[in-house]
Amino acid sequence: MTRSVDVDVDVLIVGAGPSGLVAAIRLLERGLTVEIVDAAPHQAEESRAALMHAATVEILAGMGLASQLLSRGQRIDAITLADGARPLARITLGELDTPYPFALGIPQDVTEAILVGRLAELGLRVTRGIHIETVTQDTGRCRVEGRRTADDEPWTGVARYVVGADGKNSTVREQAGIPYDGAPYEDDFILADVELAPPPSRDTEARIGFSPEGVTVIGRLPSGRYRIVASVPREPEAPRHPDRSYLDRLLASRGIPTSTAGEPVWSSRFRISHHVARRFRAGPIVLCGDAAHVHSPAAGQGMNTGIADAYELADRIASAASGDVTALDAYDRIRRRAAAEVVRLTDRITRVALVRSRTLRATRDAVIPVVAGIPPVGRGIARAVSGLGRSPLH
Ligand SMILES: Cc1cc2nc3c(=O)[nH]c(=O)nc-3n(C[C@H](O)[C@H](O)[C@H](O)COP(=O)(O)OP(=O)(O)OC[C@H]3O[C@@H](n4cnc5c(N)ncnc54)[C@H](O)[C@@H]3O)c2cc1C
Known part of the structure; x- marks a missing residue:
């Protein structure tokens, strides 16, 4: 039956x-x-x-959720690209063609x-x-x-x-x-939500740090803590949940001018592949x-x-x-x-972030400020990251 x-x-x-x-x-x-x-x-x-990009804010705003998102998220108006402590370029999001020309840390x-x-x-x-x-x-x-x-x-x-x-x-x-076609990445990734001092960038900016050891993205969360996302070489004995001392070593080795001001409230290390069905x-x-x-x-x-x-x-x-x-x-x-x-x-x-050769790194660091400073290029990068060109609303 x-x-x-x-x-x-x-x-x-x-x-x-x-x-x-x-x-x-x-x-x-x-x-x-x-x-x-x-x-x-x-x-x-x-x-x-x-990180919620402008295209997503726009979609969810259309569902009547704008005020809740804006009141609970941290507005991010620009992304700084940096090599260690040295800023290379600042990509502003303010000129994006949307009523929500920013990203939200949420x-x-x-x-x-x-x-x-x-x-x-x-x-x-x-x-x-x-x-x-x-x-x-x-x-x-x-x-x-x-x-x-x-x-x-x-x-x-x-x-x-x-x-x-x-x-x-x-x-x-x-x-x-x-x-589900794809392949694994060579590196692992770590994530941590942690207090940092001094602030690694302005509150309304996210930071993408380049280094031969890996790419490090840092952005401020509404709680005042920072989210660190970093690619790290695969080491079998590395901790599953990176602690304060691991994060401080990572920040120092990549020349990022800040350190932790407490244990992370959440951290994780994971392996990831890229796949598209x-x-x-x-x-x-x-x-x-x-x-x-x-x-x-x-x-x-x-x-x-x-x-x-x-x-x-x-x-x-x-x-x-x-x-x-x-x-x-x-x-x-x-x-x-x-x-x-x-x-x-x-x-x-x-x-671009992982360039290891000294010469290529010097070239990259010389070229990025010039190229990203050309207004249409800067706007193109902002648009690619914002997702607006791929949005069902555009
Ligand atoms: C540690 C970590 C950190 C991340 N950091 C970022 C980041 O910084 N930025 C970013 O954009 N993305 C990040 N991601 C990825 C992001 O979380 C995912 O892209 C997002 O959650 C995808 O949403 P989804 O709804 O497609 O799938 P999911 O969020 O994975 O939801 C799938 C749901 O399906 C349910 N489910 C699964 N199998 C079954 C089943 N057989 N029957 C019934 N239910 C089932 C699960 O319980 C789950 O609730 C991260 C992911 C992880 C794991």
């Missing part, structure tokens, strides 16, 4: 990270019925992505809490504790099956479309048989966010790109549901191109 289904909706979203939440909000705004499930018992509490858990609040206003809650295991298609409907993590009881959802927003180890992607759709099953692509955190693009995917995807699903047979192919084409562009952008930043 077949079990009755637990939900039957237009769109079933697997994963309630930032990508899944934005897709759910936009789909509800477009009038579709939506279910969003997540295996985790509660929203993630780690700050993870801490921890991912705060962003997610704001999105969950908006979802609740629209009458939907995330169904938690559902671990999805299989996704199959039959006569124009998708069948999504999993288990309740609390009691291991089966759970079944039926939907016209399934959105895989279930992160880099996506079950939906695997079930759809979509390869070979397709972002298999029939009515579509991927967005980390399920579709991952890359180095150096340019702070992961969450931002996922949110842009989710917004574009929701609009394309709404069009497909009203009969536009080209809509999901357009999504696949547009967002795969955006993901490839982000991988190229982060690779370029990393390569």
Whole structure:
């Protein structure tokens, strides 16, 4: 005897990270019925992505969230490029063609809490504790099956479309048989939220530091602490959670003129690869966010790109549901191109930052101030980092 289904909706979203939440909000705004499930018992509490670029602020502002974001984020008006203590160039964001010409320092858990609040206003809650295991298609409907993590009881959802927003180890992607092409980075990455003194830059500036040892990005969080993101050579005995003395050695070895003023409130060391799914759709099953692509955190693009995917995807699903047979192919084409562009952008930043030869380093340090000082070039860099050129709104 077949079990009755637990939900039957237009769109079933697997994963309630930032990508899944934005897709759910936009789909509800477009009038579709939506279910969003997540295996985790509660929203993630780690700050993870801490930089929200202008394109993302614009998308979320369109969902009525501007005042909450602006009141809870730290405005960042410029990015300084530096070699050790020596500033090379200052990229201002103020001339970006958007009502929000800046970036925001805002921890991912705060962003997610704001999105969950908006979802609740629209009458939907995330169904938690559902671990999805299989996704199959039959006569124009998708069948999504999993288990309740609390009691291991089966759970079944039926939907016209399934959105895989279930992160880099996506079950939906695997079930759809979509390869995740890519390769590991040679370096590890560390992240830390920590007090620094003296301030490494103005409060409203982020700093990208170049050094033969690795790229170091530092930006101020609304709490007054700083987020450090750094690539570091892989060492088997390096600590999993870098402490104060590790961070001080890192800052000193890279000539960054500051040091810690306490233990980090959160820190992590991780290995990462860059991947882009070979397709972002298999029939009515579509991927967005980390399920579709991952890359180095150096340019702070992961969450931002996922949110842009989710917004574009929701609009394309709404069009497909009203009969536009080209809509999901357009999504696949547009967002795969955006993901490839982000991988190229982060690779370029990393390569420029990591130059090891003395001569090349001197050349780089001489060329950057000149080139970045040419107004159209400076504006081009700001636009590439802001995500505006890849935004579904532009
Ligand atoms: C330590 C760390 C630091 C980072 N730092 C940055 C940064 O500085 N800047 C930046 O832009 N990005 C950063 N990122 C990346 C950023 O966090 C991700 O790009 C972003 O979270 C992607 O959002 P998502 O919604 O696509 O996926 P996720 O946030 O990964 O959400 C996926 C969700 O799917 C759920 N799920 C998974 N499998 C299943 C299943 N089978 N059934 C049901 N639910 C499932 C998970 O529980 C999870 O809630 C960082 C990531 C990490 C891990």
